[in-house]
Amino acid sequence: xxxxxxxxxxxxxxxxxxxxxxxxxxxxxxxxxxxxxxxxxxxxxxxxxxxxxxxxxxxxxxxxxxxxxxxxxxxxxxxxxxxxxxxxxxxxxxxxxxxxxxxxxxxxxxxxxxxxxxxxxxxxxxxxxxxxxxxxxxxxxxxxxxxxxxxxxxxxxxxxxxxxxxxxxxxxxxxxxxxxxxxxxxxxxxxxxxxxxxxxxxxxxxxxxxxxxxxxxxxxxx
Amino acid sequence: xxxxxxxxxxxxxxxxxxxxxxxxxxxxxxxxxxxxxxxxxxxxxxxxxxxxxxxxxxxxxxxxxxxxxxxxxxxxxxxxxxxxxxxxxxxxxxxxxxxxxxxxxxxxxxxxxxxxxxxxxxxxxxxxxxxxxxxxxxxxxxxxxxxxxxxxxxxxxxxxxxxxxxxxxxxxxxxxxxxxxxxxxxxxxxxxxxxxxxxxxxxxxxxxxxxxxxxxxxxxxx
Numbered sequence: 324x325x326x327x328x329x330x331x332x333x334x335x336x337x338x339x340x341x342x343x344x345x346x347x348x349x350x351x352x353x354x355x356x357x358x359x360x361x362x363x364x365x366x367x368x369x370x371x372x373x374x375x376x377x378x379x380x381x382x383x384x385x386x387x388x389x390x391x392x393x394x395x396x397x398x399x400x401x402x403x404x405x406x407x408x409x410x411x412x413x414x415x416x417x418x419x420x421x422x423x424x425x426x427x428x429x430x431x432x433x434x435x436x437x438x439x440x441x442x443x444x445x446x447x448x449x450x451x452x453x454x455x456x457x458x459x460x461x462x463x464x465x466x467x468x469x470x471x472x473x474x475x476x477x478x479x480x481x482x483x484x485x486x487x488x489x490x491x492x493x494x495x496x497x498x499x500x501x502x503x504x505x506x507x508x509x510x511x512x513x514x515x516x517x518x519x520x521x522x523x524x525x526x527x528x529x530x531x532x533x534x535x536x537x538x539x540x541x542x543x544x545x
Numbered sequence: 546x547x548x549x550x551x552x553x554x555x556x557x558x559x560x561x562x563x564x565x566x567x568x569x570x571x572x573x574x575x576x577x578x579x580x581x582x583x584x585x586x587x588x589x590x591x592x593x594x595x596x597x598x599x600x601x602x603x604x605x606x607x608x609x610x611x612x613x614x615x616x617x618x619x620x621x622x623x624x625x626x627x628x629x630x631x632x633x634x635x636x637x638x639x640x641x642x643x644x645x646x647x648x649x650x651x652x653x654x655x656x657x658x659x660x661x662x663x664x665x666x667x668x669x670x671x672x673x674x675x676x677x678x679x680x681x682x683x684x685x686x687x688x689x690x691x692x693x694x695x696x697x698x699x700x701x702x703x704x705x706x707x708x709x710x711x712x713x714x715x716x717x718x719x720x721x722x723x724x725x726x727x728x729x730x731x732x733x734x735x736x737x738x739x740x741x742x743x744x745x746x747x748x749x750x751x752x753x754x755x756x757x758x759x760x761x762x763x764x765x766x767x
Contacts, residue, residue: 386626387622387623387626390612390622390626391618391619391622394616396613397613400609400612400613401609404608404609404612404629407626407629407630408629408630408633411630411633488726491722491723491726492722492723492726496722500713500714500718500722500725501713501714503722503725503726503729504710504713504714504725504726504729507725507726507729507730508729508733511730511733
């Protein structure tokens with residue numbers, strides 16, 4: 324039998340999933356703003372961030388109300404507690420997209436990125452959208468196999484990040500220190516975005532199984 | 546009258562405070578490891594991190610048990626929920642100290658930092674200890690005035706961080722891109738450490754007053 328509690332918990336998971344999707348979309352747009360030096364798009368990401376922040380506050384409040392009114396126990400209690408923790412991760416994903424958009428805005432009308440590294444960021448942006456979508460799917464389906472896919476996407480992000488650093492460290496780097504500083508921060512923002520998506524998946528699987536996925540299956544965030 | 550619930554909640558706050566102190570200590574040692582290229586100290590921070598991580602797991606479990614067995618309501622419920630959120634911030638403070646130690650280890654026997662920026666990092670390390678101690682005091686005392694002090698320490702960290710970037714961006718920078726990349730990441734780690742301490746204070750004040758401190762009093766994390 325479906326209880327009011329479970330309906331409300333499902334609604335909360337949907338809210339969190341929607342936030343993940345929006346964070347991925349924000350990162351995609353921030354990436355486009357970065358690649359095209361598109362000020363209007365950067366501004367849009369910055370404005371839209373308030374929506375994600377407001378959704379975070381609402382999701383946290385929903386979880387609190389669930390605890391207060393339904394007084395869940397055992398596994399049900401664990402689910403709500405996980406949801407509260409997941410809010411913080413998804414909120415942070417949105418903030419990282421915001422940071423990327425702000426760098427695009429700060430450098431406008433110039434491009435923040437030398438053309439040489441555009442390909443890395445295009446690919447990291449694409450992965451960020453996938454990670455947002457995968458996290459959303461995991462939140463809705465609670466499927467451990469879908470959670471494992473996030474690990475692959477995170478591995479791909481880490482590979483890109485490592486390659487990007489080797490480009491920066493190359494003696495032939497000729498775009499100066501200022502660009503290197505921007506790229507270092509930007510690379511970190513994408514990497515952390517992926518880490519938080521992994522953490523969302525890890526918490527969902529913990530909800531379902533009551534134990535943390537083995538590190539060989541799902542990496543812990545850095 | 547003191548209830549078992551309040552005793553357990555106080556014990557949880559002490560645990561969280563202790564973790565803040567340890568995270569500050571870890572950041573101080575990591576800073577020394579960085580400044581002195583001291584491999585043994587870097588290794589100690591890396592090993593000790595497992596203690597902070599284990600304390601996080603225990604604190605989270607204590608909060609969960611409090612919810613499960615005491616079923617607190619209203620303000621008491623809000624306190625436990627805040628504690629669960631605070632665990633994530635303090636855990637992250639420890640992870641950031643770990644990151645600093647890992648950069649010191651990676652560059653050993655060389656110094657990761659050119660001498661020119663040592664002063665900035667010595668001061669950021671000092672502030673990190675203060676922030677850890679202040680966060681601990683706020684957790685124990687729940688005193689909004691002490692929470693406001695964290696804001697000043699965070700402002701000081703931000704100032705240092707900005708100055709550090711202006712040194713990097715200077716056309717006279719002569720230590721190459723690799724050092725600039727390390728310094729960019731390191732600066733970010735200290736800045737985020739301070740942000741998490743601010744967030745701990747913000748959550749404690751929210752517990753006490755039921756409303757978020759005004760942004761002019763306590764800045765939101767970036």
